[in-house]
Amino acid sequence: MGEIAVGRILARLGPEWTVLHAVPVGAGASDIDHVLIGPGGVFTLNTKNHSGQSVWVAGRTLMVAGKKQRHIANSVHEAVRAAKFLTTAAGEVVPVTGVLVIVDAKSLPVREKPADVVVVTDRQLLRWLNRRRRVLTPEQIAGITAAAILPTTWHRNPAPDGDITTLQQGFENLRKLVGRARRRRAAWALALVVVLVIVLANVVPMLAGVALQSLMHR
Structure with a gap:
């Protein structure tokens, strides 16, 4: 449900952005919730729905209702993995930024920003993306997008499209x-x-x- 909510938000991005949803990766059933390619760079979005819960962030530590979660570490892993796949497929180095999107949380105080991942709420996401400075040329965007839309870029044995x-x-x-x-x-x-x-x-x-x-x- 959180991924659907974020997907609707991402649909409001401009036409210069390419958005992929539920991208299967590796050889098993793992996937990346959303992959974004646009003027502001390449991003993997890890969506977590914590409706009505208090979320607290300090560096690499994230707590949900007082319990420690691995959301930040998982987001970093997804970004590193995506950068590897896209760099191989595109034939050039493709930096990827991991973004952790917390959906419908009661509160989200960030005492210390994580060094290697961005943490935002669903309400902050669109404004944060639109404020990214341009780091990719149209030619670079086209090349990365061409690689990203191929299922074989991400998965060893991609499944056929479903209904x-x-x-x-x-x-x-x-x-x-x-x-x-x-x-x-x-x-x-x-x-x-x-x-x-x-x-x-x-x-x-x-x-x-x-x-x-x-x-x-x-």
């Missing part, structure tokens, strides 16, 4: 399931609050009465 309509319908069904689950969770939380209020409304007067009787007997 996009069926895939999109599957994600739409998933979105509906997630929405229903969130509404159910909210309903249970509200019911718990109501029960607590009812219990307190009955228990507090009773305890007050017991305390009053105790004082009167003294």
Whole structure:
């Protein structure tokens, strides 16, 4: 769901950008969420959906709801891997910047910026990309793009293209399931609050009465 949200944001980039989604890499089932090629350079985007959670960054350390995660290290690995593949396919050195995109987080304080990856929220992503200074010429963009759109650049045994309509319908069904689950969770939380209020409304007067009787007997 986070990748779909970021994909919609990337669709708002100008025509000078090429955006690839869910790029299979290596020999197994691993993929890169998004690969971007444009005037501002080449980027791999690692998307993480942490809806409503607190995310904290300090250098190479990233915590989600108080638990350490490997998102930054994984983002660095993806960028290095992509640079290797594209350099081989394009026949020239292709630097790649790793970007970690945190979707829908409750908060994202960055105490210290990581040295080798960029961390942004989904709301910051488009502005950050549009502010990149031009580092690639149109000729370089064309050459890198020609290499990047070949499945064999990324994967040893690329699978045939799937049915996009069926895939999109599957994600739409998933979105509906997630929405229903969130509404159910909210309903249970509200019911718990109501029960607590009812219990307190009955228990507090009773305890007050017991305390009053105790004082009167003294």
